[in-house]
Amino acid sequence: MYDIETVRAQFPILSREVNGKPLVYLDNGASAQKPQVVIDAITQSYSHEYANVHRGLHYLSNLATDKYEAVRGKVATFLNAASEDEIVFNSGTTEGINAVAYGWAMPRMEAGDEIILSVMEHHANIVPWHFLRERQGVVIKWVDVDSTGALDPQAVIDAITPKTKLIAITHLSNVLGTKVDVKTITTAAHAKGVAVLVDGSQAAVHMPVDVQDIGCDFYAVTGHKLYGPSGSGAIYIKADRLREMRPFIGGGDMIKEVTKDSVIYNDPPMILEAGTPGIVQTIGLGVALDFMMGLGMDNIAAYENKLRDYAVSKLSGLNWIQVQGTTPDKGAIFSFTMDGAAHAHDISTILDKKGVAVRAGQHCTGPLMEYMGLPATCRASMGLYNTEAEVDVLIDALELAHDLFA
Numbered sequence: 001m002y003d004i005e006t007v008r009a010q011f012p013i014l015s016r017e018v019n020g021k022p023l024v025y026l027d028n029g030a031s032a033q034k035p036q037v038v039i040d041a042i043t044q045s046y047s048h049e050y051a052n053v054h055r056g057l058h059y060l061s062n063l064a065t066d067k068y069e070a071v072r073g074k075v076a077t078f079l080n081a082a083s084e085d086e087i088v089f090n091s092g093t094t095e096g097i098n099a100v101a102y103g104w105a106m107p108r109m110e111a112g113d114e115i116i117l118s119v120m121e122h123h124a125n126i127v128p129w130h131f132l133r134e135r136q137g138v139v140i141k142w143v144d145v146d147s148t149g150a151l152d153p154q155a156v157i158d159a160i161t162p163k164t165k166l167i168a169i170t171h172l173s174n175v176l177g178t179k180v181d182v183k184t185i186t187t188a189a190h191a192k193g194v195a196v197l198v199d200g201s202q203a204a205v206h207m208p209v210d211v212q213d214i215g216c217d218f219y220a221v222t223g224h225k226l227y228g229p230s231g232s233g234a235i236y237i238k239a240d241r242l243r244e245m246r247p248f249i250g251g252g253d254m255i256k257e258v259t260k261d262s263v264i265y266n267d268p269p270m271i272l273e274a275g276t277p278g279i280v281q282t283i284g285l286g287v288a289l290d291f292m293m294g295l296g297m298d299n300i301a302a303y304e305n306k307l308r309d310y311a312v313s314k315l316s317g318l319n320w321i322q323v324q325g326t327t328p329d330k331g332a333i334f335s336f337t338m339d340g341a342a343h344a345h346d347i348s349t350i351l352d353k354k355g356v357a358v359r360a361g362q363h364c365t366g367p368l369m370e371y372m373g374l375p376a377t378c379r380a381s382m383g384l385y386n387t388e389a390e391v392d393v394l395i396d397a398l399e400l401a402h403d404l405f406a
């Protein structure tokens, strides 16, 4: 049983006011708020349990190491990885995808090799591939979405050629809310010897993820959207691919031995974790994942789907709002434009006056914005603590904005 009031009570920030109005936080796609257990874990760690990890032989270092390392198993459980050794910690999805670009793709791709992306990728899953295009002559191939924002998995599969080495694709669009059938894509890609990286930054927040069922080679998540601290994150790298990875940041922890003439690298996953990591952030991520798994990912998904349907019904009553992304089984993410409104920023400013936090702009998806022919959109993105009453506040605020601009 998903008791929304009990859930909300665990997020202290939700009881504050903004501009004299109760906060309606609908910017979860950018970053989510933190439950008290995560805030407490951070305080506890810095107040009583802090030291560097992996290095000391003293009590606090061992304690911090145990707490930090325990999170690897939690991430593995959360994503249903076969082993916690397939989990590499990092600062978030951006670093995770760059690790794959530098550590896996760069050493094995040459001029003319191809990477397939969908047009709705976040810049974090575009720019690292531009590096390969610029530096190595790798070709980026783009697959479009249809007018509802749906991505036909067959269109991705059809784009594969003998030159294709990697498909890098989002599991859930941060703009359209579209879910992608990454399992079908992965199965077909593997049959043709093509690896698949899934950007799970948004999907893992809203629905259960099973990387073994998907079968993908890489699955990136980011802690701050998962109700955990910013600067935390992880990437799942399937054991076979992990063995193929080259280190991409050099420093302490990722080595076994360094001499003046040689380096012996550490075993995976440590080979990909150089320097002092985000110790407390990662410990906080573990608590956030416990919190989500405690609620149950199926329960969170069912609750948010109901909320999505409510928002769809309300927004569809506003014929001067154009929602981008209308697939029925989408995530509770609504990007929209408004007739007569000067710019998305103007709408968000009016909403902010009513305590409603949304994001306005390009949402780090330049190619998608160009494809849709829009300079910017407003985006209301919901999380596990939002309510139908908050959707009503959004609708009222949109009506006010429309009255002002019409």
Ligand code: PLP
Pocket: 029, 030, 091, 092, 093, 094, 095, 122, 124, 125, 170, 172, 173, 174, 199, 201, 202, 222, 223, 224, 364
């Ligand atoms: N991919 C998607 C789909 C996202 O929504 C985001 C964040 O907005 C990212 C990647 C990048 O995540 P981070 O900035 O946490 O590295």
